[in-house]
Amino acid sequence: MGEYIRGVVVKLHLTPEQEVMFKQNYGCTRKTHNELLNKYKAKYGDSNNELLNKYKAKYGDSNKIPTKNELNQFLNESKKELPYLEETESTSLQQARDDLHKAFKNNFKSKRHNTPKFHSKKKTRPSFRQTIRKDKRPVENNTLTLRKHGKVTFSTSIEYLDLLNSPNTKFNNITVYYDGLNHYAAFNIETDVPEQLPLTEEYIGCDINSNKNGWLVTSERQKEFFDVDHDNQMIKHVNKLMSKCRKGSRRWKKLEKRLQKWYNKRTNQLNDYIEKLTYN
Template sequence: MKKISVIDWRIDDIMGEYIRGVVVKLHLTHEQEVMFKKNYGCTRKTHNELLNKYKTKYGEDSTKIPTKKELNQFLKESKKELPYLCETESTSLQQARDDLHKAFKNSLKSKRHNPPKFHSKKKTRPSFRQTIQKEKRPVKNNTVTLRKYGKVTFSTSVEYLDLLNHPNTKFNNITVYYDGLNHYASFNIKTTPPEQLPLTKIHIGCDINSNKNGWLVTSKGQKEFFDIYHENQMIKKINRLMSRCRKGSRRWKKLQKRLQKWYNKRTNQLKDYIEKLTYNLVKKYDTIIFEENYNTIKILIGGEQNMIFPLSRFIKRLKDKFQLYKPEAEGVQFVKSHNTSRTCHHCGHINKELKVKTRNWKCPKCKKTFDRDVNAAINILNRWFNGD
């Protein structure tokens, strides 16, 4: 069975433990599925009601952060006004309240975080979160016990099943969500840190591209390709078929499930690829150097845009894995990106006439022939060594 990737982690210095997330697939009965979907809707409704009461009290453009006591009072009022909220699991509504309070605090701390917005049914992923009582273990073998919903069976790999059943594993909370086809549970757990990887004293430079030569090229000549062309073509095909059907018909609903399946497959492939590639890079190298001003790139396959690759997520996972597996290593470093492709790494001559489409070029001074991207990756590595 395919392993479920790690969602998140952080080191806990006091306890000597680290927090991670493990996702499992749930297998629900019909009654449980109905109750879950009701809880999804009530959690979203709670968020919107609390936000609406806040804006009614303080105004649309207010920057004041409400206290937990105020939000709790809003929650009590909402339960009186909407009695059906009391029919769902209570801690999930309290978690929605706490998430809203955290969103207000984050919007004040950094400009990157926008003020809280209303959750729409179409754009918000259906989910709810339950807390775990201290010294209680919700998992036994392949069964998880959820408040109000009873025992639910799940499936995952043997490795993660053993981790969830380990006596030293402590559970913080459980997030249940729906991806349009299946229900999943994400366990937030505390466990012992994994063994650290040995230092290799090997460093590489990495050049990021948007061409057929590989989206990532290293100074060692390694080229990385990520191809989901088939998945994209299937998504386009199903969208064309859906456009010919009446919306809401039986065939339209059947195609909608197929479409969601391909969307999920594409997303899971990307997550799995990033997790495996980042771990392998951290295992091999102590320092990985990139150019500054990275964001996203368009990966091309056969001259056609295949996808927009999330570079920010990729580099963040690299930093996380260095902190977890090699905290003493240099980790991810950055250098200036000016003329990395045009500069000959052998003699230092800058070829100002080099065009963007030229993938291989010959240095006019030393007569050496280079692969454009490998040459750029070597220059990136050399700039870090020279402290530029």
């Protein structure tokens, strides 16, 4: 339908019942990934090199591992062993299966990609992804309709609201995630409206450092710096206060929410700074 693929992120406003359902879906998606990976390792062994050698000897280097049919079989077995997975929205579990399959393919193609690992509660961002049926529009005004979860209201800018409600916009999938404080929905859409970027006819290379201080070095040997020392000091301060509290107490929970706000603020400021700098 559209010639431009774009991503739009909106903030969701959930009811208490929907929040419980969302958190269940996050957990079931993570559990599905771990169950499929565990069944695959139990069948072919834990050593990835031995696994690659078996497939290369049988199918040659052109074959991708593992096959979707195998993972789908593991998914059906997991649903029988864990009945609560049947209560979860089905396409989100299928997307977890497809993501694992893609991870195996990437690792098989290049050594730059790590082998698939188990998802932990602490290090994995809670999320799930739903596909959109053809000729279905999940957005109406500022309301998003999700399967199994019903209608959810969201807030965003007027520009993005008009884009999501445009009849020329096609929805590919929706990713819902949780940052520790709020729930968000990221739309993958196809549209005829491109992002308005002015053409400067100039080329410049940028190397963004991976540390939290936001160093950026250009090909013209120009350095840019974004100061997040205050955020880092506040994170240390709140961590120090939490260490003096009993874990799980009322004050500890308040400090935990305050700490998450500082983490999110530091991340958002750094991402916004990098986006604007590379844009300019």
